[in-house]
Amino acid sequence: MRFEALPLDVRQTIERAACRFLVEKGYVSLDEACQSLDLTLPDLWNRMLREAGLPESDPPAFSPFS
Numbered sequence: 001m002r003f004e005a006l007p008l009d010v011r012q013t014i015e016r017a018a019c020r021f022l023v024e025k026g027y028v029s030l031d032e033a034c035q036s037l038d039l040t041l042p043d044l045w046n047r048m049l050r051e052a053g054l055p056e057s058d059p060p061a062f063s064p065f066s
Contacts, residue, residue, distance in 0.1 A: 003060040017052035018045070 003011060018030075027033040034044050045059035 001055075001057050003057050006057060014049060014052075014054055014057065017054055018048050021048040021051065 003014070006014070022028070022030070022033060025033065027036065030041060030044065033039075034041055037044060037047075039047065041059050046056045049056050
């Protein structure tokens, strides 16, 4: 399921879980975590969600210009 299609409260829960994962593992960014763990962004995203006990989803559509 697309992240953007999820209800707001679910997106917020997922965002908190992703932030918690990065902080607890000592990564400063998703890119650093991907490189360190040798994972693609979708694979990392779903790993973070699984570890938090949340259903998998596509990662958010990031845009450096928004």
